[in-house]
Structures are given as C-alpha cells and as structure tokens.
Amino acid sequence: MKLWGGRFAPGAGGQAQRFTASIGFDRRLYQEDIAGSQAHARMLAAQGIITPVEAGSIIDALDEIGQEIGSGQFTFALEDEDIHMNVERRLLEKLGSVGGKLHTARSRNDQVALDMHMFVRNGAAEVVRRITALQSALVDRATVYQDAVMPGCTHLQAAQPVLLAHHLLAYFHMLERDRGRFLECRARANLSPLGACALAGTSFPIAPELVAKELGFDGVYANSIDAVSDRDFVIEFISAAALVMVHLSRLAEELVLWSSQPWAWVELSDAYSTGSSIMPQKKNPDTAELIRGKTGRVVGHLMAMLMVMKGLPLAYNSDMQEDKEGLFDAVDTVNGCLETMAGIVGSLAFNRERALAAAAKGHTTATELADYLVRQGVPFREAHAVVGRLVRLALSRGVELDGLSLADLQGASSCFGPEALQLLDPVAATGAKTSPGGTAPANVARALAVARRVLSER
Numbered sequence: 001m002k003l004w005g006g007r008f009a010p011g012a013g014g015q016a017q018r019f020t021a022s023i024g025f026d027r028r029l030y031q032e033d034i035a036g037s038q039a040h041a042r043m044l045a046a047q048g049i050i051t052p053v054e055a056g057s058i059i060d061a062l063d064e065i066g067q068e069i070g071s072g073q074f075t076f077a078l079e080d081e082d083i084h085m086n087v088e089r090r091l092l093e094k095l096g097s098v099g100g101k102l103h104t105a106r107s108r109n110d111q112v113a114l115d116m117h118m119f120v121r122n123g124a125a126e127v128v129r130r131i132t133a134l135q136s137a138l139v140d141r142a143t144v145y146q147d148a149v150m151p152g153c154t155h156l157q158a159a160q161p162v163l164l165a166h167h168l169l170a171y172f173h174m175l176e177r178d179r180g181r182f183l184e185c186r187a188r189a190n191l192s193p194l195g196a197c198a199l200a201g202t203s204f205p206i207a208p209e210l211v212a213k214e215l216g217f218d219g220v221y222a223n224s225i226d227a228v229s230d231r232d233f234v235i236e237f238i239s240a241a242a243l244v245m246v247h248l249s250r251l252a253e254e255l256v257l258w259s260s261q262p263w264a265w266v267e268l269s270d271a272y273s274t275g276s277s278i279m280p281q282k283k284n285p286d287t288a289e290l291i292r293g294k295t296g297r298v299v300g301h302l303m304a305m306l307m308v309m310k311g312l313p314l315a316y317n318s319d320m321q322e323d324k325e326g327l328f329d330a331v332d333t334v335n336g337c338l339e340t341m342a343g344i345v346g347s348l349a350f351n352r353e354r355a356l357a358a359a360a361k362g363h364t365t366a367t368e369l370a371d372y373l374v375r376q377g378v379p380f381r382e383a384h385a386v387v388g389r390l391v392r393l394a395l396s397r398g399v400e401l402d403g404l405s406l407a408d409l410q411g412a413s414s415c416f417g418p419e420a421l422q423l424l425d426p427v428a429a430t431g432a433k434t435s436p437g438g439t440a441p442a443n444v445a446r447a448l449a450v451a452r453r454v455l456s457e458r
C-alpha cells in the first residue's frame with residue numbers, strides 16, 4: 001500500500017505510476033534527503049514533539065539507510081514514487097511505527113524544496129572551484145606566451161594587433177563574473193524552506209531555525225507559501241550555468257578556428273584531440289567542439305525551467321518535479337566542460353610565428369597611422385580618410401601598408417615624417433596601447449600579476 005494510500009482503491013497504479021514516479025532520477029538527492037530528515041528529527045525532539053529516544057532511533061536508522069543506498073544494497077521501489085517515500089518506507093521497515101513519526105510537521109513539498117536547496121548549494125560550490133581551475137590554466141598560458149602577438153578581430157576580420165595574453169585574460173574576467181554569479185546564487189539559495197509543510201505551516205510548535213542552523217543555512221523563508229512554491233534558486237543556477245557555458249562555447253569556437261589549418265596559431269594536445277576513422281592525417285578538436293555543442297543543452301534546460309514555472313498557481317504543483325533532471329544535467333555538464341576546458345587550455349601550444357605573421361597582415365596597423373596624423377594636428381576624421389586612401393593604394397599594389405614608401409605616405413599627407421614607418425610594426429602597435437585596460441605589454445604584465453594574486457588568495 002502507498003504511504004498516502006488511505007483514500008485510494010487498492011491496486012491503483014500501473015502506467016500512471018510509472019509516469020509520475022521520480023525515483024529514477026531523484027535518488028541522486030538521497031544524501032540531502034537523509035541529512036534533512038535527521039535535522040528534522042532532532043528538531044522534533046528538541047521541541048518535545050517526539051521523544052529523544054525516538055529521534056535517536058530514527059537518526060541511526062537513517063544513517064543505515066544512507067549506507068545501504070551508498071553501497072548499492074538498497075532496493076528502490078517504483079511504487080514508492082520518489083526518494084522521500086523510498087527512504088521513509090525503509091525507515092518503517094526498520095523501526096515500525098516509530099518510523100512513522102518522522103513525517104510529523106513536514107510535507108514532501110518542503111522536504112523536496114529543502115533537498116533541492118542543499119543540492120544547488122553544493123553544486124554552486126563545485127562550479128566555483130572548477131572556474132578557478134580554468135582561470136589558473138588561462139593565467140598559466142598567458143604567462144608562458146606573455147609576449148606573443150596576434151591579430152585582434154572584430155567581425156572576425158583582422159582589426160588591430162593584440163597580445164595573446166590580453167585575449168586570454170578577457171576570458172579570465174568573463175569567468176570572474178561567472179564565479180560571482182554562482183556565489184550570489186549560492187548565497188540566495190541558502191535559506192531553508194523546511195517548516196512550510198504542505199504550504200500553510202503547521203499547528204505543531206516547530207523551530208525551523210534549528211533545522212536551518214544545523215544544515216548550515218543562513219535563515220528560513222519568511223513565508224510558507226513562498227517556501228514551497230519557489231524554484232528561483234534552480235532557475236538562477238541554470239541561468240548562471242547557461243552563461244558560463246556561453247563563455248566556454250566562445251572560447252571553444254576560437255580554439256576550433258585557431259587550430260584549423262588556415263589559422264594554425266594553436267595546437268591542442270593529443271590528449272584533447274581525436275582522429276578520423278578514414279583520413280589518417282586528421283587531428284580534430286573534438287573536446288572543444290563538444291563543449292560548444294553541450295552549451296545548447298544547458299541553455300535548453302534554462303528555457304525548460306522558465307516554461308515549467310511560468311504558469312503555475314501557488315503553491316506546490318507536480319510540474320515542479322520537472323526541475324530535477326535539467327538541474328542535474330546542468331551541474332554535470334558545466335562541471336564536465338569546465339574540467340575539460342581547463343585541461344585543453346593548460347596543454348595548448350601556441351605558434352607565436354604564425355600568430356605574429358597573421359597580425360602583420362590585413363593592414364592591422366592602419367589606426368596607428370591615423371593616430372600619428374592626429375598627433376600632427378590633423379582632425380581624426382580627415383586622418384581616417386587619408387589612411388583609407390593609403391590602404392587602397394596598398395591593396396592596388398598587393399602589398400601591406402609596410403610595403404609603401406615614405407614618399408607614398410607623404411603623397412597622401414604632407415604631415416607624415418619618417419618615424420611614421422616604424423608605427424607599422426604589429427609589436428610596436430601593441431606597445432602603444434597603454435590606455436587603461438589596453439593591450440600594451442606593461443598593462444598586461446600588471447593584469448597578470450593581479451590575476452595571479454586573486455587566484456592565490458582563494
């Protein structure tokens with residue numbers, strides 16, 4: 001008989017039972033569920049709702065059940081629907097009617113919310129650790145290749161030379177914001193919903209703050225209806241997960257491009273590449289491609305969860321059982337992708353020569369010439385037009401800007417002096433970008449030092 005079977009005809013179940021059961025996936029919450037139940041039992045005893053002896057036997061039996069599940073000896077029953085009732089069924093088997101006292105002043109509605117809060121808390125903490133590991137790998141590569149120059153792009157067209165380290169540090173800062181989002185998500189999720197019961201609270205003299213304290217929460221929900229209706233913390237987690245995946249996907253896309261033959265600025269280590277079943281020469285950046293691909297599923301989980309919640313009347317609805325698989329998959333996918341990306345980045349080999357050669361192509365120092373004219377007193381808009389004509393001249397001759405002579409430059413503007421020719425070197429161009437946050441080597445060295453200090457203080 002079901003734990004809730006009193007008002008039902010015997011034998012109801014079958015296909016609908018398979019359809020509604022969540023034990024296939026929510027067994028993953030067993031540790032949170034058992035810890036939450038133990039804290040609840042302690043609180044019930046502290047408040048004189050059950051005796052200390054009863055609480056003691058419940059807590060011990062829950063420990064045993066946790067071990068049974070952890071060691072794979074536990075037999076989960078579909079008839080018991082979910083992790084909460086599977087654990088409670090086993091408790092009843094072990095303790096008889098004393099086991100039936102645990103669910104006093106509690107509902108599965110606040111119980112499952114409690115489990116999910118604990119799961120999100122732990123999940124966020126793990127993601128934060130893995131973000132730091134990837135940031136360390138980025139800083140490491142930026143340090144090893146600190147002087148390497150590459151073409152920075154806009155519209156994927158060569159724009160201006162930048163330091164590779166500067167480009168890698170851009171990802172460091174994106175990840176720093178991601179880390180902040182997970183920490184904030186964790187902080188906001190750190191409220192205990194237990195004590196809301198089904199939705200209205202209870203007539204028993206419970207002390208929800210005792211449970212909250214024991215489980216490391218910062219406090220309890222102020223409103224029992226909100227406590228069991230809220231899945232904002234799940235959506236916030238998946239949202240932060242979707243955004244960090246978008247960042248990983250952009251980096252993955254760049255690595256896929258940069259490792260392709262027309263670029264060949266970078267080579268992924270063999271450990272993070274695979275071959276072709278037909279073409280013996282192939283070395284494919286599968287790991288980066290899969291990170292890019294897996295971004296779709298995490299973004300999908302975010303959309304799914306927003307849609308699940310958008311039409312729900314307060315308080316609990318079974319729709320909310322749909323929060324679990326997407327969250328679990330988001331946690332696993334983000335952690336797997338962060339770990340893999342840290343491995344890819346940490347073992348990247350950059351080809352400085354090819355990157356520098358690319359930076360010297362595409363007239364990437366045209367802005368330097370325009371800025372030079374501005375320093376001679378030419379208004380920027382005029383300088384832009386003058387250099388535009390020089391680019392056109394170079395294009396017509398099939399050369400880069402440094403293939404033009406001083407006479408060519410002076411033919412376009414009498415303000416050019418011989419020192420203008422030195423500005424066409426891509427390395428010199430990066431050195432000139434000394435504005436705050438710019439790519440000049442001294443700036444980048446300072447930014448790297450700051451990043452290293454930030455990481456070492458974690």
Ligand code: ARG
Pocket residue numbers: 022026082108109112316318320321322
């Ligand atoms: N398995 C359910 C879930 O995941 C637990 C809560 C069920 N509550 C209820 N009143 N049916 O949401």
